[in-house]
Amino acid sequence: xxxxxxxxxxxxxxxxxxxxxxxxxxPPIIEWVADxxxxxxxxxxxxxxxxxxxxxxxxxxxxxAIEHLVTELEQRGVRVMGIENVDPAQTGASLPxxxxxxxxxxxxxxxxxxxxxxxxxxxxxLLLDKPIRSGQSIFFPxxxxxxxxxxxxGAELVAGGSIHIYGTLRGRAMAGSHGNARARIFxxxxxxxxxxxxxxxxxxxxxxxxxxxxxxQAWLEGNAVxxxxxx
Amino acid sequence: xxxxxxxxxxxxxxGKTTSTAALGAALAQSGQSVxxxxxxxxxxxxxxxxxxxRRVVYDFINVTQGIAKLPQALIRDKRLHTLALLPASQTRDxxxxxxxxxxxxxxxxxxxxxxxxxxxxxxxxxxxxxxMRFADAAIIVTNPxxxxxxxxxxxxxxxxxxxxxxxxxxxxxxxxxxxxxxxGRAARGEMLSINDVLEILATPLLGxxxxxxxxxxxxxxxxxxxxxxxxxxxxxxxxxAARRLMGEDIEMTIPSDKQGLLGKLFGRRAA
Numbered sequence: 408x409x410x411x412x413x414x415x416x417x418x419x420x421x422x423x424x425x426x427x428x429x430x431x432x433x434p435p436i437i438e439w440v441a442d443x444x445x446x447x448x449x450x451x452x453x454x455x456x457x458x459x460x461x462x463x464x465x466x467x468x469x470x471x472a473i474e475h476l477v478t479e480l481e482q483r484g485v486r487v488m489g490i491e492n493v494d495p496a497q498t499g500a501s502l503p504x505x506x507x508x509x510x511x512x513x514x515x516x517x518x519x520x521x522x523x524x525x526x527x528x529x530x531x532x533l534l535l536d537k538p539i540r541s542g543q544s545i546f547f548p549x550x551x552x553x554x555x556x557x558x559x560x561g562a563e564l565v566a567g568g569s570i571h572i573y574g575t576l577r578g579r580a581m582a583g584s585h586g587n588a589r590a591r592i593f594x595x596x597x598x599x600x601x602x603x604x605x606x607x608x609x610x611x612x613x614x615x616x617x618x619x620x621x622x623x624q625a626w627l628e629g630n631a632v633x634x635x636x637x638x
Numbered sequence: 639x640x641x642x643x644x645x646x647x648x649x650x651x652x653g654k655t656t657s658t659a660a661l662g663a664a665l666a667q668s669g670q671s672v673x674x675x676x677x678x679x680x681x682x683x684x685x686x687x688x689x690x691x692r693r694v695v696y697d698f699i700n701v702t703q704g705i706a707k708l709p710q711a712l713i714r715d716k717r718l719h720t721l722a723l724l725p726a727s728q729t730r731d732x733x734x735x736x737x738x739x740x741x742x743x744x745x746x747x748x749x750x751x752x753x754x755x756x757x758x759x760x761x762x763x764x765x766x767x768x769x770m771r772f773a774d775a776a777i778i779v780t781n782p783x784x785x786x787x788x789x790x791x792x793x794x795x796x797x798x799x800x801x802x803x804x805x806x807x808x809x810x811x812x813x814x815x816x817x818x819x820x821x822g823r824a825a826r827g828e829m830l831s832i833n834d835v836l837e838i839l840a841t842p843l844l845g846x847x848x849x850x851x852x853x854x855x856x857x858x859x860x861x862x863x864x865x866x867x868x869x870x871x872x873x874x875x876x877x878x879a880a881r882r883l884m885g886e887d888i889e890m891t892i893p894s895d896k897q898g899l900l901g902k903l904f905g906r907r908a909a
Binding site: 556 | 762784788789791792794795796798837838840
């Protein structure tokens with residue numbers, strides 16, 4: 408008796424790229440964790456929920472210290488999907504997998520200031536000629552984003568570089584999301600829910616009421632997001 | 639060539655079903671053949687507003703599942719012979735709708751009518767996405783208040799992403815219908831102004847329907863407002879909107895029930 412065995416479909420491997428939030432701890436770690444607590448309190452659930460990558464380039468930690476840090480973050484609802492810029496000897500099965508970032512350490516002062524990198528940044532621009540509607544989310548880690556319409560309440564714009572909006576900004580705009588403190592946000596009318604540059608946030612509550620409905624720019628001064636009118 | 643129009647909003651209670659009945663009747667009153675389709679499976683209302691609730695035998699789901707033929711489920715309006723209703727099922731839920739089933743029914747309705755008007759359920763889930771899926775045009779019903787406007791903005795985004803036309807790179811024609819507009823409250827700043835709504839949604843205006851007791855009265859009688867009291871302010875707004883939908887160029891006004899001085903002195907309202 409013969410039986411027919413259907414041919415097995417060959418297994419396919421698919422590569423996909425994803426955008427993730429990168430957290431880069433700074434020494435001393437205890438203060439950094441306290442700072443994260445402060446941020447979660449201020450900015451609500453921004454990095455609670457979505458997967459987070461831990462960039463350990465600025466700190467030297469033992470395996471058990473990394474395990475402790477990952478557990479601490481998990482207790483705050485921050486789920487670490489991977490670790491980068493760490494000695495492979497310090498990782499293991501008990502820790503999230505080691506990632507290799509193509510752009511290198513984003514907090515590296517030398518890399519951030521190198522002209523080659525800036526030139527490449529300047530070349531990449533995403534132009535959107537339609538309004539960004541509530542619930543839409545635009546991620547463009549490679550450079551500037553220009554929007555010709557408005558950004559609706561409940562919409563979200565994340566750019567590696569600067570953000571230019573020629574309509575009204577009613578949603579959230581996050582510029583310099585990959586560690587670019589020189590990024591700015593421009594809009595011809597501001598009613599924003601949240602502005603962020605290089606991870607520093609400002610919610611609508613904290614913005615000067617006198618600025619509403621005016622054309623403004625936002626930039627980073629030290630650790631504070633500053634807003635001034637353009638007219 | 640038939641036109642499939644979805645009446646949608648995201649938010650509930652803004653007047654989708656009332657507007658579906660009123661616009662469907664208005665189009666039929668001008669001689670077009672029209673079918674209004676209730677996509678609110680499980681919470682059907684359109685049959686009540688159309689006054690056809692006692693004549694429902696088969697429904698949309700029965701047709702998609704092949705239990706009934708389309709002509710068996712269609713209910714002809716008693717007042718307007720060019721108007722028909724395809725009722726939703728009240729005993730099932732939105733999961734009973736399938737994309738293939740909806741496509742089959744919409745394709746068949748395109749052959750039979752000039753206008754296929756789909757009354758979308760609230761929300762952005764299966765019922766709402768299937769109601770807009772095969773639309774050529776959309777009427778976004780919005781009340782002049784912030785939550786309704788933001789939900790409409792979300793729906794416009796979905797219309798530009800999740801419809802068959804959008805996926806083919808074609809445009810879904812979009813019209814904004816502002817309902818429950820109260821000029822007095824807008825003037826006092828208790829309501830968003832028309833300009834605020836238009837600026838936020840950046841979508842062309844189809845009409846402005848004033849808040850009126852006549853709307854509720856017509857619903858309770860099971861008669862579209864444009865049939866029940868064609869002279870009332872909301873009915874005039876819907877009749878104008880229907881003509882704009884047919885491509886006529888009509889000046890935008892907000893009809894009013896306010897009586898003039900002579901009316902106050904001599905007349906009672908003709909209703």
